[in-house]
Amino acid sequence: MHPVVFNDTLEQVLNLIGTFVFAVSGALLAVRKNYDIVGMAVLAVITAIGGGVIRDLVIGAVPPAAFTDPIYLWLPLVATALTYFAHGQINRLNVSVLVFDAAGLAVFCIAGTAKALNYGLGSVSAAALGVVTAVGGGIIRDVLAREEPSVLSAKSEVYAIPAILGSAIVVFIPHLPVDNSLAAGFTAILVFTLRLLALRFGWKAPQAWRTTDKPNS
Amino acid sequence: MHPVVFNDTLEQVLNLIGTFVFAVSGALLAVRKNYDIVGMAVLAVITAIGGGVIRDLVIGAVPPAAFTDPIYLWLPLVATALTYFAHGQINRLNVSVLVFDAAGLAVFCIAGTAKALNYGLGSVSAAALGVVTAVGGGIIRDVLAREEPSVLSAKSEVYAIPAILGSAIVVFIPHLPVDNSLAAGFTAILVFTLRLLALRFGWKAPQAWRTTDKPNS
Amino acid sequence: MHPVVFNDTLEQVLNLIGTFVFAVSGALLAVRKNYDIVGMAVLAVITAIGGGVIRDLVIGAVPPAAFTDPIYLWLPLVATALTYFAHGQINRLNVSVLVFDAAGLAVFCIAGTAKALNYGLGSVSAAALGVVTAVGGGIIRDVLAREEPSVLSAKSEVYAIPAILGSAIVVFIPHLPVDNSLAAGFTAILVFTLRLLALRFGWKAPQAWRTTDKPNS
Numbered sequence: 001m002h003p004v005v006f007n008d009t010l011e012q013v014l015n016l017i018g019t020f021v022f023a024v025s026g027a028l029l030a031v032r033k034n035y036d037i038v039g040m041a042v043l044a045v046i047t048a049i050g051g052g053v054i055r056d057l058v059i060g061a062v063p064p065a066a067f068t069d070p071i072y073l074w075l076p077l078v079a080t081a082l083t084y085f086a087h088g089q090i091n092r093l094n095v096s097v098l099v100f101d102a103a104g105l106a107v108f109c110i111a112g113t114a115k116a117l118n119y120g121l122g123s124v125s126a127a128a129l130g131v132v133t134a135v136g137g138g139i140i141r142d143v144l145a146r147e148e149p150s151v152l153s154a155k156s157e158v159y160a161i162p163a164i165l166g167s168a169i170v171v172f173i174p175h176l177p178v179d180n181s182l183a184a185g186f187t188a189i190l191v192f193t194l195r196l197l198a199l200r201f202g203w204k205a206p207q208a209w210r211t212t213d214k215p216n217s
Numbered sequence: 218m219h220p221v222v223f224n225d226t227l228e229q230v231l232n233l234i235g236t237f238v239f240a241v242s243g244a245l246l247a248v249r250k251n252y253d254i255v256g257m258a259v260l261a262v263i264t265a266i267g268g269g270v271i272r273d274l275v276i277g278a279v280p281p282a283a284f285t286d287p288i289y290l291w292l293p294l295v296a297t298a299l300t301y302f303a304h305g306q307i308n309r310l311n312v313s314v315l316v317f318d319a320a321g322l323a324v325f326c327i328a329g330t331a332k333a334l335n336y337g338l339g340s341v342s343a344a345a346l347g348v349v350t351a352v353g354g355g356i357i358r359d360v361l362a363r364e365e366p367s368v369l370s371a372k373s374e375v376y377a378i379p380a381i382l383g384s385a386i387v388v389f390i391p392h393l394p395v396d397n398s399l400a401a402g403f404t405a406i407l408v409f410t411l412r413l414l415a416l417r418f419g420w421k422a423p424q425a426w427r428t429t430d431k432p433n434s
Numbered sequence: 435m436h437p438v439v440f441n442d443t444l445e446q447v448l449n450l451i452g453t454f455v456f457a458v459s460g461a462l463l464a465v466r467k468n469y470d471i472v473g474m475a476v477l478a479v480i481t482a483i484g485g486g487v488i489r490d491l492v493i494g495a496v497p498p499a500a501f502t503d504p505i506y507l508w509l510p511l512v513a514t515a516l517t518y519f520a521h522g523q524i525n526r527l528n529v530s531v532l533v534f535d536a537a538g539l540a541v542f543c544i545a546g547t548a549k550a551l552n553y554g555l556g557s558v559s560a561a562a563l564g565v566v567t568a569v570g571g572g573i574i575r576d577v578l579a580r581e582e583p584s585v586l587s588a589k590s591e592v593y594a595i596p597a598i599l600g601s602a603i604v605v606f607i608p609h610l611p612v613d614n615s616l617a618a619g620f621t622a623i624l625v626f627t628l629r630l631l632a633l634r635f636g637w638k639a640p641q642a643w644r645t646t647d648k649p650n651s
Contacts (some may be wrong), residue, residue: 057491057496058487058491058496058497058498058501059496059497060496060497119497121497121501121502122501122502122504123504124504124507124508125497125501125502125504125507128479128501128507129501139578143577143578146580148580149473149578151472151473151476152464152467152469152470152472152473152476152477152578152579153469153470153473154468154469154470154473158472159472160472160476161472164472204470205470205471205472206470206471207465207468207469207470207471208464208465208471208474208517208518208519208521209518209519
């Protein structure tokens with residue numbers, strides 16, 4: 001059905017990995033905030049499926065994918081159970097979680113853009129929805145937990161920018177004389193790599209341009 | 218239309234009670250935050266209809282029920298007017314409000330699950346949407362008012378868990394050799410009773426498992 | 435298509451102005467919160483299109499208008515770029531921004547109500563959705579930026595009330611023996627004027643009625 005996808009099985013596997021690591025990030029935040037196990041499950045599910053649900057509501061794909069295949073609800077619950085017992089160990093694996101999260105970011109922005117294109121949305125809208133798919137769940141997680149959304153913050157390494165770039169590339173792929181799956185796969189690797197490089201070298205996005213005067217308060 | 222409901226009139230009455238008490242809880246929070254009457258009305262409406270609107274968008278029941286029957290908008294406005302003048306007295310009736318709220322929780326989780334099943338959603342998704350119907354409005358209320366969502370907090374008595382249990386039971390009812398309406402009614406009473414017992418005995422949900430070591434910070 | 439609109443070209447122009455000034459208000463808040471350029475763009479887009487997207491999801495107009503005409507995504511990005519360099523000057527133009535914002539409020543509540551009526555919603559629901567169109571984006575902006583939503587606050591000059599009044603008038607227009615476009619235009623001017631008067635004279639909405647006793651805490 002999707003005109004622009006990488007290999008279906010690979011996409012499915014990466015979608016599941018993305019769902020799982022996003023859920024773990026939600027459950028870990030709940031532990032840090034001293035929420036109870038219900039709070040862990042709520043944040044895990046919302047982080048994992050929030051972006052995709054918004055995308056599906058906007059493009060008219062109802063019920064959203066997260067409500068047609070129960071794996072997308074079970075997986076966050078498994079992630080919650082795991083985090084319940086092993087949050088100490090997971091926190092010590094910090095680097096690995098960030099690597100999985102980068103994989104989730106990469107596949108979610110590309111699969112999200114591809115699905116929106118497939119539903120007939122225009123290039124700009126489809127790319128915007130790819131970004132929403134990738135970062136929407138994390139924004140809702142941070143809002144519910146009353147944290148500054150890390151996508152907005154100037155202190156975080158660039159997170160949305162690789163997703164924006166990846167989504168923008170995906171809308172051009174159908175017009176290029178290349179194998180669509182292969183091109184989408186390479187784009188995913190590009191997003192993944194950019195995110196890891198941003199973490200490694202502390203790349204930040206610029207803040208609004210200030211004159212040499214004192215900033216306006 | 219609903220294959221799994223208790224008596225239609227009873228469901229309607231309980232839905233209206235649930236709408237009203239949820240609206241009162243929103244308006245009371247607005248008073249406590251020193252919002253103006255517009256803030257009271259906004260929180261009243263959103264608390265009352267928020268969960269059901271999300272459920273209806275997800276299952277494709279548009280316009281959502283809250284926008285097809287004006288009673289679901291008028292009732293929160295009546296609750297706002299009442300709270301505007303009588304918030305002192307209502308606060309002193311604290312226990313009664315919690316009892317009504319427990320009734321709202323019970324009927325919303327069951328009616329929400331039944332409606333989702335009726336729209337063809339699977340068991341897990343339908344149960345999840347029953348919980349969303351019951352607790353979604355309260356979460357949005359707390360987010361708008363910048364309070365810690367009480368569903369997440371380990372300090373609150375269990376609130377979502379009776380709703381989760383009730384929603385889970387409802388998905389089994391069509392497969393049981395019992396009168397559906399009767400079974401749904403008993404489930405509502407179970408949810409209602411569990412919530413009251415949780416309040417009475419201070420039942421809390423567990424937090425993430427900690428080793429005897431110092432917690433990871 | 436719309437049975438109740440003012441002149442189509444005028445509506446389009448005002449919609450674009452509303453989108454732009456709402457986007458500027460989101461980007462300016464991001465600057466004040468020291469977010470980076472991604473945070474500016476996110477707040478600009480969400481403030482500009484948030485209310486309309488919720489309205490369109492509720493009435494079943496999917497994809498929402500903001501995702502079918504790319505101007506509604508480009509314009510907030512242009513507003514972001516402008517604010518990036520010129521936020522100091524824009525802040526000094528404070529008065530002008532409030533005037534444009536009042537124009538956005540006026541046209542969004544009227545166009546939102548008209549579109550909801552056009553999709554067959556009842557009077558109360560359509561008026562409610564007109565208000566959502568006008569104030570929804572600003573609420574989401576404030577929630578994401580962890581500010582007290584100014585619509586709720588008793589400290590802000592009345593903002594929602596002119597929109598509520600305007601939306602309520604619009605639902606009566608089709609039943610009046612007047613030119614619909616003309617009546618809608620006058621209603622927009624009324625909303626705009628009321629908002630400016632509220633700002634000029636510091637009109638506030640009332641808070642909940644307190645007895646002479648000490649307030650309940």
